Amino acid sequence: MNLTHDAQTRLDAYLANLRATLARCKTVDAVEIERDILDHIEAETQDTPHQISVSHLNTVLDKLGKPEQWLPPGEVSWWDKIINRFRTGPEDWRLAYMSVVCFTLGFIFPPLWIAGYIISRSLLARNNDSPFQTQPQKWLYYPCLIIIQTIVTFIALFWILVPAIAIVDEFYRDIIPYLSHYMQSCEHVAESLGLRTYDVLDTALIVFTVTASLGAWWLLLSISLAIRPKCVRAFYHPFAQNFSSLKAFRLTILSLLFLATAYAIHFCLYS
Amino acid sequence: MTNSLFDNWTTQLRKGMLELAILNALSQSQLYGYQITRKLSEIQGLVVTEGTIYPILSRLKRDRLVTTTLEESSEGPARKYYYLTKLGRSLLTEMNTYFATINAGLTNLAGASV
Structure with missing residues (x-):
């Protein structure tokens, strides 16, 4: 032939x-x-x-x-059919099935989600301009993408709370003497609500710590993302192709709201 | 639902009929694989994928219902011809009789229901 x-x-x-x-x-x-x-x-x-x-x-x-x-x-x-599909099937399918296997086994051994994410991204890179992404089999490799992107998003947004709460907790006794103004304000609030003064102070401190730390971190983060929106588009591919600096500023607005809340708590307790 | 039932039924029917059709195709003369597919393709709806006949031929050969012989061809390399064995011819007669009985019964049923 x-x-x-x-x-x-x-x-x-x-x-x-x-x-x-x-x-x-x-x-x-x-x-x-x-x-x-x-x-x-x-x-x-x-x-x-x-x-x-x-x-x-x-x-x-x-x-x-x-x-x-x-x-x-x-x-x-x-x-045998599955093995054969892995051995001889089109690359699109093989990678997609490997990704879904990693996703499933990831519930037992979570690092496999990272492997699945890498495989899914390879598949996306391989089929960048093909209609593959619009076909139902995209749900074979989307789960790994979504789970890793969700975990990273959660960590990127909230990691600051861990050191912030740890610091407040660590120095709680040291800062108490400086909170006499706070104590007085809390007494008024506690009386009107029928609670203990320290409970009100604790709650106020926690809300202040959370809003202040998140507000400050999100302000920095949103400015960074506004400067480099490409990073978001690259990491969240194919879900954030329309991400722009303007959308990053939504996080800036939220961060300013948090900072304003933190300031309001401080102002109310201090005055 | 109806379409799915029809598809299932035709798939099952085709599978059963293919062996009978191959044996009948070989009853007249010896044929090589490609010729068998061409003959069977003439029966509308019987052959969906032409490659299906080769595993059937392999099974028929394993069961000694057909056998093969290599013959020189003027159009290219030697061709492997399939032909019915005595056992195959005897089974074909039985299968044809059985099929004719079923077919006659079905025709009667259809006639009675009209």
């Missing part, structure tokens, strides 16, 4: 799939069938005067069908 380079590659892949599929079927002779298939292709293309192109070969192979379709149900176990 006089095949073009692309056609030869396509034929080799088809025969590899045929061998892998039929090797697991004990009732047929895979070598003989491969020979038959080659004879069939040769007979089908023998009238072609020029080199056989990949599109011509594809027409013949489409008529032959996928080797998986040839075998009756039950001839190949579901496990």
Whole structure:
């Protein structure tokens, strides 16, 4: 057979799939069938005067069908079908299935979510301009993307609370003497609500710490994101393609609201 | 639901009929694989994917219902011809009789319901 380079590659892949599929079927002779298939292709293309192109070969192979379709149900176990899909399936599918496996096993061993995320990103990079992203199989690799992006988002937004609360907790006794103004204000509030003064002070301190630390950190973060919106688009690909500096300023507004709340608490207690 | 039932039914029917069709195709003369697919393709709706017949031929050969012989071809390399064995011919007669009985019964049923 006089095949073009692309056609030869396509034929080799088809025969590899045929061998892998039929090797697991004990009732047929895979070598003989491969020979038959080659004879069939040769007979089908023998009238072609020029080199056989990949599109011509594809027409013949489409008529032959996928080797998986040839075998009756039950001839190949579901496990063999999965293994075969991994070994010979299109790269798109293999990576997508690997990603979903990582996602599932990640509930037992969470670092696998990172591996799944990397695989999903590789798949996205590989199919950047293909319609693959609009097809239902995107839900095979979206879970790993979503879970890692959600975890990173949560950490990026709230990590500041850990050191902030730790510092307040650590120096609580040291700062109490300086909170005499606060204590007086809290007494008034506690009296009117029927609570203990220290409970009101604790709550006020926690709310102040949370709003002040989050407000300050989100202000810095939003300014950084506004300067470099590309970073967000790259990390949250393909979900944040429309992210812009303007959208980063929404976080700036939220951070200013938090800072204003922190200041209001301070002002109310101090006055 | 109806379409799914029809699809299932035609798939099952085709699978059962393919072996009978292959054996019948070989009853007249020996044929090579490609010729068998061409003959079977003439029966509308029977062959969906042409490659399906090769595992069936392999199974028939394993069961000694058909056998093969290599013959030189003027159009290229030697071709592998399939032909029915005595056992295959005997089974084909049985299968055809059985199918004719079923078919006659179905025709009667259809006639009675009209």
